[in-house]
Amino acid sequence: MQVPAPFDYVRATSVANALELLERHGPEARVIAGGHSLLPMMKLRLARPDWIIDINDVAELHALTEEPDELRVGALTRHAELLDSDVVGRLFPIIHDAERVIADPVVRNRGTIGGSLGQADPAEDLTTVCDVLHARIVIASPGGERVVDMADFHRGPYETACEQHELITEIRFPVRPRAGSAYEKVERRVGDWAVAAAGAALWMAEDGTVADATIGLTALGLEGPAVEAAAVLIGERPSEDLFAEAADLAAAASSPIEDQRGPVDYKRHLAAELTRRVLGRALDRAAHPAVA
Amino acid sequence: MTTVEERPAREANPSATAADRPIGFGRIQRKEDPRFVRGKGNYLDDIVLPGMLHGAILRSPMAHGRIVSIDTTEALAHPKVHAVITGTDLEGLNLAWAPTLSADVQAVLATDKVRFQGQEVAFVVAEDRYSARDALELIDVEYEQLDPVIDVRRALDPGAPVVRTDLEGRTDNHIFDWEAGDAAETDAVFAAADVVVKQEMVYPRVHPAPMETCGAIADYEPIDGKLTLYETTQAPHAHRTLFAMVAGIPEHKIRVISPDIGGGFGNKVGIYPGYILAVVGSIVTGKPVKWVEDRSENLMSTSFARDYIMTGEVAATRDGKILAVRTNVLADHGAFNATAQPTKYPAGFFHIFTGSYDLQAAHCKVTGVYTNKAPGGVAYACSFRVTEAVYLVERMVDVLASELGMDPVELRLKNFIKPEQFPYANKTGWEYDSGDYEPTMRLAMQIAGYEDLRREQAEKRARGELMGIGISFFTETVGAGPRKHMDIVGLGMADGAEVRVHPTGKAVVRLSVQSQGQGHETTFAQIVAEELGIPPEDIDVVHGDTDNTPFGLGTYGSRSTPVSGAAVALTSRKVRDKARLIAAAMLETRPEDLEWEKGRWFVKGDPGAGKTIAEIALGAHGTVALPEGVDGNLDAEVTYDPPNLTFPFGAYICVVDIDKGTGKVHVRRFVAVDDCGTRINPMIIEGQIHGGLADGVGMALMEFIGFDEDGNCLGGSFMDYLIPTAMEVPDWETGHTVTPSPHHPIGAKGIGESATVGSPPAVVNAVVDALAPFGLTHMDMPCTPARVWEAMQGRPTPPI
Numbered sequence A: 001m002q003v004p005a006p007f008d009y010v011r012a013t014s015v016a017n018a019l020e021l022l023e024r025h026g027p028e029a030r031v032i033a034g035g036h037s038l039l040p041m042m043k044l045r046l047a048r049p050d051w052i053i054d055i056n057d058v059a060e061l062h063a064l065t066e067e068p069d070e071l072r073v074g075a076l077t078r079h080a081e082l083l084d085s086d087v088v089g090r091l092f093p094i095i096h097d098a099e100r101v102i103a104d105p106v107v108r109n110r111g112t113i114g115g116s117l118g119q120a121d122p123a124e125d126l127t128t129v130c131d132v133l134h135a136r137i138v139i140a141s142p143g144g145e146r147v148v149d150m151a152d153f154h155r156g157p158y159e160t161a162c163e164q165h166e167l168i169t170e171i172r173f174p175v176r177p178r179a180g181s182a183y184e185k186v187e188r189r190v191g192d193w194a195v196a197a198a199g200a201a202l203w204m205a206e207d208g209t210v211a212d213a214t215i216g217l218t219a220l221g222l223e224g225p226a227v228e229a230a231a232v233l234i235g236e237r238p239s240e241d242l243f244a245e246a247a248d249l250a251a252a253a254s255s256p257i258e259d260q261r262g263p264v265d266y267k268r269h270l271a272a273e274l275t276r277r278v279l280g281r282a283l284d285r286a287a288h289p290a291v292a
Numbered sequence B: 001m002t003t004v005e006e007r008p009a010r011e012a013n014p015s016a017t018a019a020d021r022p023i024g025f026g027r028i029q030r031k032e033d034p035r036f037v038r039g040k041g042n043y044l045d046d047i048v049l050p051g052m053l054h055g056a057i058l059r060s061p062m063a064h065g066r067i068v069s070i071d072t073t074e075a076l077a078h079p080k081v082h083a084v085i086t087g088t089d090l091e092g093l094n095l096a097w098a099p100t101l102s103a104d105v106q107a108v109l110a111t112d113k114v115r116f117q118g119q120e121v122a123f124v125v126a127e128d129r130y131s132a133r134d135a136l137e138l139i140d141v142e143y144e145q146l147d148p149v150i151d152v153r154r155a156l157d158p159g160a161p162v163v164r165t166d167l168e169g170r171t172d173n174h175i176f177d178w179e180a181g182d183a184a185e186t187d188a189v190f191a192a193a194d195v196v197v198k199q200e201m202v203y204p205r206v207h208p209a210p211m212e213t214c215g216a217i218a219d220y221e222p223i224d225g226k227l228t229l230y231e232t233t234q235a236p237h238a239h240r241t242l243f244a245m246v247a248g249i250p251e252h253k254i255r256v257i258s259p260d261i262g263g264g265f266g267n268k269v270g271i272y273p274g275y276i277l278a279v280v281g282s283i284v285t286g287k288p289v290k291w292v293e294d295r296s297e298n299l300m301s302t303s304f305a306r307d308y309i310m311t312g313e314v315a316a317t318r319d320g321k322i323l324a325v326r327t328n329v330l331a332d333h334g335a336f337n338a339t340a341q342p343t344k345y346p347a348g349f350f351h352i353f354t355g356s357y358d359l360q361a362a363h364c365k366v367t368g369v370y371t372n373k374a375p376g377g378v379a380y381a382c383s384f385r386v387t388e389a390v391y392l393v394e395r396m397v398d399v400l401a402s403e404l405g406m407d408p409v410e411l412r413l414k415n416f417i418k419p420e421q422f423p424y425a426n427k428t429g430w431e432y433d434s435g436d437y438e439p440t441m442r443l444a445m446q447i448a449g450y451e452d453l454r455r456e457q458a459e460k461r462a463r464g465e466l467m468g469i470g471i472s473f474f475t476e477t478v479g480a481g482p483r484k485h486m487d488i489v490g491l492g493m494a495d496g497a498e499v500r501v502h503p504t505g506k507a508v509v510r511l512s513v514q515s516q517g518q519g520h521e522t523t524f525a526q527i528v529a530e531e532l533g534i535p536p537e538d539i540d541v542v543h544g545d546t547d548n549t550p551f552g553l554g555t556y557g558s559r560s561t562p563v564s565g566a567a568v569a570l571t572s573r574k575v576r577d578k579a580r581l582i583a584a585a586m587l588e589t590r591p592e593d594l595e596w597e598k599g600r601w602f603v604k605g606d607p608g609a610g611k612t613i614a615e616i617a618l619g620a621h622g623t624v625a626l627p628e629g630v631d632g633n634l635d636a637e638v639t640y641d642p643p644n645l646t647f648p649f650g651a652y653i654c655v656v657d658i659d660k661g662t663g664k665v666h667v668r669r670f671v672a673v674d675d676c677g678t679r680i681n682p683m684i685i686e687g688q689i690h691g692g693l694a695d696g697v698g699m700a701l702m703e704f705i706g707f708d709e710d711g712n713c714l715g716g717s718f719m720d721y722l723i724p725t726a727m728e729v730p731d732w733e734t735g736h737t738v739t740p741s742p743h744h745p746i747g748a749k750g751i752g753e754s755a756t757v758g759s760p761p762a763v764v765n766a767v768v769d770a771l772a773p774f775g776l777t778h779m780d781m782p783c784t785p786a787r788v789w790e791a792m793q794g795r796p797t798p799p800i
């Protein structure tokens, strides 16, 4: 059994209380949500917080609300809850695609969307999904609340706009008509982190051209969406050639590194292959939306 | 004689009612399972002794380095620390180095150098596990980093760093050269052959990765000098003897207890430094000391498996008659030669690489070398390197099939040893006991629908889709082994068994072997039941405690049923013979006038006049006037020295689909037809096969311990060392044939490792078959998406 270094533990009762505890226990205090990123690091003694502030009792972080123009997801929403939600599946099939391949049921039962975004692992899937869906992140701090978009929130591997004394409280996904989205990941085994993954969303115009599009890549060394790749789609009528062109641009925008999961050229090939696949599936879903 | 049976349909639970429960062989639920499924198993880490302290090991951060100094002052000052032990302390006790199972020595704690990342450097004993781990960080070790030997192909280069500077006069990393077969004869056949194919292949370093990691609790009682040692061990008796030899504690003062074991697969055969350190810790502190390694320690420092680079060659005629096989192997043994195998065989039973084929000649040469990697080597359900041998020959046969443009099944059928050739003396010194290969192969084809699969494949290929069908037909050699040929550190590979029938007719059987999940408590009860007619639930199986069981060498290499199972059958027969004498006295007749039916002796021609085993047992312990020379019990004991090994075999067919765009391999179907001779409990056999097949799929597709060029282990956690889940394996389709072993008392051959041995080549052959449109004839394991994609690009790169 791997055992962590000594630490103290406290349970927060509300967002305000959590913020207060963070302030009281200083810079070596860490929030714990599902614990599936933080605890492994603590056991390996790569993380050594003095204080653990457990937010699992904070009910206000644990809600899923459908508004006419957006879906609000509390930071403490578990992977499994996103996967179980019909509303999520109907509005954002990309989330279900991704959740199906995040870890395993044990991890999904505890791990949270707030923790995933907060951890910002370079192979983490929901950051890409949030990029693709233009999600906005609500951050609470002692001075009040602010809403940032993903471009401002996600600053790179293990780095976000949420400061150590702050809390992610909610993720907001805008709802727009004639949308389709999809995610596909290659993993060496079920439950493995991505060798590479791609996500895409398409919003169609009434005339059947692409009104708006985003493409995101996971574990491929690209921060933020593949903007140039998505740009070639806009205003165009979808076709295999068009998607192939976008896929090649996405691959060109990637800068993967070689590791045990594969060499650079393979990963770059996957960037194109997976982008092509998710664009096809997103288009299909935009054309045949799931009924409520 | 082979009997071919249809694949049994999924049956309803046959042990639901007592009336259906066979008294003897048959499908019964495992007696041990109620305690496991209710969470009442008793594993090493469940054991808590009064006053017990906890140990933790400081390990080397680098692959090769000289120890300049070790400062333990701060660790010793930790308020909860009771002792800190270093290599220097052990030198004082003459325990810094311990003999390995391969006539080498291994550092218990490093004194001069560290030789692999994760090697044991210091041991802390503290009041709890947390403090022990905290104190490790307070030990200050200064190292001088040395160049490591990581690439095994470079290990014998002149000028390569020398790993074993501790061994007197050692100037290189060479451990041994070992040969089997006749080189000249083989070369002559090759020189005259129409067709010769050659292929280099890597069987990567993998790890048994049992669910329960290794550990020990040592409880040394200073007043009477008795050591009770709880250990995760597959071989409690061998461990006791070795501890007596190494630590100088008299053997009768040592009791080794191996509680429930959460998987072994060979990982728990050897004696690890941690076990010895727990003992030293207990002697030094005067308290029981528990040491349990964590997952990374298990993966990085305990016995790995395989790590063979094999060059295979096959000589054949144009029409597909295989004439000879030869192979050269470079074997990476890591920093210490600590493989566990019979003394005479430094490459284990690798010389079974002639497989299931009738050859004119065969030869192998194996060269073992040291590198700066963890020691070990024979582990992971491999039957002493039969895994490597089967992989070599079954891969080579496919390479030949593709060279000849022949169907791989047809090529195998053409070359099988024929039933009338058994017992068959192969070209490397084995005598195969029995076999009838063709019906087994044909049954597998029938279950798979082989012709239809080939048709489907042709259609898919025409559409550009990648589907592959892989065959493997293996012959194992298990049940080591005859004492005239086989010993481990001088101990003959025999096993004892003891049966006692209690006065009320219930029984206890005591074994020298130790289950790690194989179901011994059920299988061995069924053997006694079959022989004596006592219901299995009335038979207690005792194992894993040297104070309560007869001596024997333990469970590995699929030897429990072939060796210990034979011992139990023969012991039961001794009891039966004795029961006859007592029954005759009770019935006032002559023993030769009695006839046996399961569970009772009766008077020939008068079935009503008889005595059951229970009645006889009561008679034996009661007041019956016993015949001359018969003492008043119904007990017996046997130590079984097997006359030969047993040779289980099987035909495996794997079907894969490969995603051309991503390289991802999907194992769609897997058909396994096994022949392990007499089948004691088909359900347990199937369980062993299911587990072994999953292991095999794991090795073929994902398992691999890699190292970077500095010797950092890249497989030190389950994030990096991947083992398959239920999602990666198909619904297994099993079938069987029965060709009993002629020399085994009940004809059983052993099944523990068949599937692990036989399945990797079936999967790899299927992957290579799927990739044939790319002109591929070989790729090395593991067939990860990236490596498969690279193979499609014409870069089937070896995995090191």
Ligand SMILES: Cc1cc2nc3c(=O)[nH]c(=O)nc-3n(C[C@H](O)[C@H](O)[C@H](O)COP(=O)(O)OP(=O)(O)OC[C@H]3O[C@@H](n4cnc5c(N)ncnc54)[C@H](O)[C@@H]3O)c2cc1C
Pocket (backbone or CB within 6 Å): A030, A031, A032, A033, A034, A035, A036, A037, A038, A039, A040, A075, A076, A101, A102, A103, A104, A107, A110, A111, A112, A113, A114, A115, A116, A117, A118, A119, A123, A124, A125, A126, A162, A166, A167, A168, A169, A191, A192, A193, A194
């Ligand atoms: C075996 C395994 C496999 C996995 N595979 C995948 C995978 O394939 N893909 C994938 O995307 N993820 C994977 N994960 C990660 C998993 O999804 C984690 O649950 C997730 O990354 C973190 O969520 P958590 O709630 O567990 O966070 P925690 O571990 O509790 O916290 C992670 C970090 O976020 C911070 N944090 C948590 N909540 C908040 C908040 N509300 N506000 C501010 N900071 C916060 C914590 O302080 C900590 O620094 C895997 C994990 C495991 C153990």
